[in-house]
Amino acid sequence: METIMDNSTMEFVQQQTPSTLISTIQQLSYWKIFVTFICIVLVWDQISYQIKKGSIAGPRFKIWPIIGPFLESLDPKFEEYKAKWDSGALSCVSIFHKFVIISSTRDISRKIFQSSKFVKPCVVDVAIKILRPTNWVFLDGKAHIDYRKSLNGLFTKTALAQYLPSQEQVMDKYLQKFIEISKENNYEPQVFFHEMREILCALSLRAFCGEYITEDQIRKIADDYYLVTAALELVNFPIIIPFTKTWYGKRTADAAMKIFEQCAQMSKDYIAKGGKPICVMDAWCKLMHDAKTKNDEDSRILHREFSNKEISEAIFTFLFASQDASSSLACWLFQIVADRPDILEKIRKEQMEVRNNDMSTELNIELIDKMKYTNMVIKETLRYRPPVLMVPYVVKEKFPVTPNYTAPKGSMLIPTLYPSLHDPEVYENPDEFIPERWEEGSPASEAKKNWLVFGCGPHVCLGQTYVMITFAALLGKFALYTDFEHKITPLSEKIKVFATIFPKDDLLMTFKKRDPITGKVFE
Numbered sequence: 031m032e033t034i035m036d037n038s039t040m041e042f043v044q045q046q047t048p049s050t051l052i053s054t055i056q057q058l059s060y061w062k063i064f065v066t067f068i069c070i071v072l073v074w075d076q077i078s079y080q081i082k083k084g085s086i087a088g089p090r091f092k093i094w095p096i097i098g099p100f101l102e103s104l105d106p107k108f109e110e111y112k113a114k115w116d117s118g119a120l121s122c123v124s125i126f127h128k129f130v131i132i133s134s135t136r137d138i139s140r141k142i143f144q145s146s147k148f149v150k151p152c153v154v155d156v157a158i159k160i161l162r163p164t165n166w167v168f169l170d171g172k173a174h175i176d177y178r179k180s181l182n183g184l185f186t187k188t189a190l191a192q193y194l195p196s197q198e199q200v201m202d203k204y205l206q207k208f209i210e211i212s213k214e215n216n217y218e219p220q221v222f223f224h225e226m227r228e229i230l231c232a233l234s235l236r237a238f239c240g241e242y243i244t245e246d247q248i249r250k251i252a253d254d255y256y257l258v259t260a261a262l263e264l265v266n267f268p269i270i271i272p273f274t275k276t277w278y279g280k281r282t283a284d285a286a287m288k289i290f291e292q293c294a295q296m297s298k299d300y301i302a303k304g305g306k307p308i309c310v311m312d313a314w315c316k317l318m319h320d321a322k323t324k325n326d327e328d329s330r331i332l333h334r335e336f337s338n339k340e341i342s343e344a345i346f347t348f349l350f351a352s353q354d355a356s357s358s359l360a361c362w363l364f365q366i367v368a369d370r371p372d373i374l375e376k377i378r379k380e381q382m383e384v385r386n387n388d389m390s391t392e393l394n395i396e397l398i399d400k401m402k403y404t405n406m407v408i409k410e411t412l413r414y415r416p417p418v419l420m421v422p423y424v425v426k427e428k429f430p431v432t433p434n435y436t437a438p439k440g441s442m443l444i445p446t447l448y449p450s451l452h453d454p455e456v457y458e459n460p461d462e463f464i465p466e467r468w469e470e471g472s473p474a475s476e477a478k479k480n481w482l483v484f485g486c487g488p489h490v491c492l493g494q495t496y497v498m499i500t501f502a503a504l505l506g507k508f509a510l511y512t513d514f515e516h517k518i519t520p521l522s523e524k525i526k527v528f529a530t531i532f533p534k535d536d537l538l539m540t541f542k543k544r545d546p547i548t549g550k551v552f553e
């Protein structure tokens with residue numbers, strides 16, 4: 031029934047309402063105000079979630095009000111991620127005020143990677159403090175593209191060839207070390223997860239800083255680096271409080287960058303004296319040095335004089351980007367190859383052939399180019415167990431991801447890599463490890479769009495060629511000079527998520543000395 035009020039009644043109500051409201055509020059206890067406020071926040075939290083969610087997959091309501099699945103995110107599980115990817119091409123969760131959208135198809139993931147107008151890489155708040163706000167990785171748009179152009183030259187095949195001799199020395203040293211550690215443990219399988227992280231850190235630091243960095247400095251950075259990984263976990267307190275994870279992480283990063291600054295100056299001096307580049311820093315200093323004398327405007331802009339601080343921050347980002355992903359690859363690669371003696375045998379055969387059975391052959395790019403089968407094993411490992419499962423981006427402005435869904439500004443948009451790499455239409459029996467699927471001209475090798483291991487678009491991995499070359503060299507040498515065994519446990523094939531992914535049993539292995547010519551194994 032409609033109620034009709036005359037003018038005088040209306041005036042009365044208008045005059046009375048504010049004071050009635052104030053007196054009603056005055057009569058409310060603090061407790062009632064508090065409860066009302068909480069109710070409004072809870073209702074708003076649910077409504078805001080519904081609006082942002084729209085038609086995409088995700089929990090019908092925020093089961094845990096406000097916090098969402100925060101507690102689950104403290105201990106991420108691969109199986110839970112997988113269930114999320116399987117739930118829809120786009121799915122969502124909301125944790126506190128953050129709305130997170132996950133894409134699981136190849137084409138939507140590629141679209142996100144390539145839409146720098148709408149998205150930029152998303153980092154946890156504390157990363158800006160640890161990597162420093164001045165760091166190049168936080169650049170966006172044209173500034174980022176221009177900076178990348180000046181760095182791309184440090185990771186070309188020609189440049190990488192210069193770093194191989196120093197890397198080979200590191201491989202030889204750790205080969206002996208792995209054998210000694212195993213011998214001390216009577217060749218009983220033991221956890222090799224930490225050793226894998228250490229060798230990868232040492233390999234990177236030698237490639238990046240050459241001989242300017244000492245063995246002690248390498249060991250110190252390798253030992254402490256896990257503090258940086260822990261500080262940059264997805265869920266961490268954004269303010270740096272003394273003696274917390276983030277504080278230790280920042281301290282470690284600052285100490286490493288101080289060392290890199292000193293190395294940068296040594297490299298500049300060496301190149302100024304006409305030295306030949308043998309590491310990333312040298313290659314960078316040489317580009318800067320040559321640009322000064324070149325009559326080429328572009329090259330002078332790209333290779334302007336970078337300060338030692340800038341170089342040190344960039345080198346730290348290389349270490350940061352490589353350390354976890356490369357360690358993950360190393361763990362899976364050694365486990366998988368050790369568990370498949372037929373594959374190991376083929377690698378050994380190829381390694382002997384490319385060296386013409388001459389064990390004095392030193393590593394070089396031509397040699398690595400010939401390691402076709404070894405390369406296929408590495409590619410298949412990256413496909414089978416991609417170290418990076420997802421790459422978080424943040425939406426800069428409303429982004430029409432599909433014709434039916436627009437991602438709201440400020441939300442987190444996460445393209446995933448795993449589903450594209452396990453797509454049964456491209457990779458037959460995707461959950462089986464089959465290096466031969468990478469033969470030239472095969473469906474897998476032709477499906478370039480599915481190869482998202484290193485991302486795609488303007489932020490595509492700077493180190494991808496470095497990864498393929500370094501690992502072919504590493505696996506080849508270990509296959510020739512060691513006999514390695516892996517102890518299979520029920521957890522070996524299970525995936526543990528720690529920034530990247532690792533075998534859940536932390537890789538139980540043992541290494542014995544092997545004669546590459548006769549195949550004789552020494553105890």
Ligand code: HEM
Pocket residue numbers: 143151167178347348349351352355356359416417418421482483484485486487488489490491492493494496497
């Ligand atoms: C198995 C090892 C590695 C994997 C799986 C991997 C994967 C990735 C992925 C998925 C991205 C994000 C790409 C995107 O957003 O489109 C990335 C970025 C990056 N990676 Fe790697 N990476 C590896 C090793 C390395 C190494 C060894 C280096 C350095 C030498 C490196 C340097 C970088 C850098 C600097 C970026 C950021 C590039 C930018 O923002 O412009 N990565 N990597």
